[in-house]
Amino acid sequence: MLSIIVPCYNEEESLPLFINEVEKVAVNIEHKLEYIFVNDGSKDQTLQVLRNLHKQMPDKVRYISFSKNFGKEAGLYAGLQAAKGDLITVMDADLQDPPELLPQMIQMIEESDIDCVGTRRADRQGEPPIRSFFAKMFYKLVNKFGDTEMVDGARDFRLMTRQMVDAILEVTEYNRFSKGIFSWVGFKTEYLSYENRERVAGETSWSFWSLFKYSIDGIVNFSDAPLTIASVIGAISCIGAGIALLFIVFRALIFGDHTEGWPSLVSIILFVSGIQLLCIGIIGKYIGKIFLETKKRPIYIVKETEEK
Structure with missing residues (x-):
C-alpha cells in the first residue's frame, strides 16, 4: 500500500484538482492507494470537500480534522501516525508537487537500497527575489552551523519506507521542523529535481514573515x-x-x-x-x-x- 499524506489549510479549490491528477497517475502504480487528508483548522469549506471525497471513495480517502489550526508540522505528524502503507509520501494539495514523479520514485526505492526519495526544485523561478535570497541564506546558515545537513530547495514531497517513517515517529518533540527531522533520522536518501510550479488554485498561507519565523525555528531546533x-x-x-x-x-x-x-x-x-x-x-x-x-x-x- 502507498499512503499519500496531504496537509490542508483552506484548500477547497485545490482538493478536487489534486485527487483527479493523482488518480490519473495511479494507473501506472501497482500499489493500492490510501489518501490521508489532514484538515488543519481550515476556515473555508475544506472539511466539507473532504467529507464528500470520502463518500465518493470510502475505501481510499481518509481524513483527520483538527480542532483548530496547529500548523503544517502538526498536520504532517498526524498524517504519518495515521498512515498504514508500506510506502508513505507527503504532498501538498496545490499540485506544486508533481504527482507524475510518483511511479519513478517508487521504482527507485524498489530497485535499490535507498530508504527515501526526496524532491527538490531545480530553480526558484516565479518566486519573489527577496524570498529566494533569504531561502538560500537559510540553507547556508543551517548547514554551516548545524549538525544536520539540509538540501537547498528540498521539498516536503518525498517517498519514504515504513522503517524510516517509524523512526520519524519516534521523534516526539513538540517543536517540530520536518525538513530537519527527515535528515536527522538518517537513512539513505536520493533527490529528484524538477522545475518550480505555481499553485493550481487558491492562495498560499505562507507569507514572508511566516517563512522567516519558520526558518528561525529550523535553525534553533537543529543548532546551538x-x-x-x-x-x-x-x-x-x-x-x-x-x-x-x-x-x-x-x-x-x-x-x-x-x-x-x-x-x-x-x-x-x-x-x-x-x-x-x-x-x-x-x-x-x-x-x-x-x-x-x-x-x-x-x-x-x-x-x-x-x-x-
Whole structure:
C-alpha cells in the first residue's frame, strides 16, 4: 500500500484538482492507494470537500480534522501516525508537487537500497527575489552551523519506507521542523529535481514573515550555534569595553580630563545595549522552546475523522 499524506489549510479549490491528477497517475502504480487528508483548522469549506471525497471513495480517502489550526508540522505528524502503507509520501494539495514523479520514485526505492526519495526544485523561478535570497541564506546558515545537513530547495514531497517513517515517529518533540527531522533520522536518501510550479488554485498561507519565523525555528531546533555566537559577541564586547576603559583612564592621567565625546559615548552605550538585548533575545528563544517542551502539550487535537 502507498499512503499519500496531504496537509490542508483552506484548500477547497485545490482538493478536487489534486485527487483527479493523482488518480490519473495511479494507473501506472501497482500499489493500492490510501489518501490521508489532514484538515488543519481550515476556515473555508475544506472539511466539507473532504467529507464528500470520502463518500465518493470510502475505501481510499481518509481524513483527520483538527480542532483548530496547529500548523503544517502538526498536520504532517498526524498524517504519518495515521498512515498504514508500506510506502508513505507527503504532498501538498496545490499540485506544486508533481504527482507524475510518483511511479519513478517508487521504482527507485524498489530497485535499490535507498530508504527515501526526496524532491527538490531545480530553480526558484516565479518566486519573489527577496524570498529566494533569504531561502538560500537559510540553507547556508543551517548547514554551516548545524549538525544536520539540509538540501537547498528540498521539498516536503518525498517517498519514504515504513522503517524510516517509524523512526520519524519516534521523534516526539513538540517543536517540530520536518525538513530537519527527515535528515536527522538518517537513512539513505536520493533527490529528484524538477522545475518550480505555481499553485493550481487558491492562495498560499505562507507569507514572508511566516517563512522567516519558520526558518528561525529550523535553525534553533537543529543548532546551538546562535548561543555560541551570542557568547562570542558578549566576550568580544567585554574585552573591547575593558580596553576602552584602560585607554580612557591613561589618557586622563597623561593629558587631563576632557568633557568632549558625549555623542560618541552615548553611541557606544546604545551599541553595547543593543548587543546585550540581541544576546538575551537569542537565549530567550531557546528558553521559550524548553518551556513549550516541558508543558507536554499534545502536538494536535483531533475534532473529526472519517470514522466519527
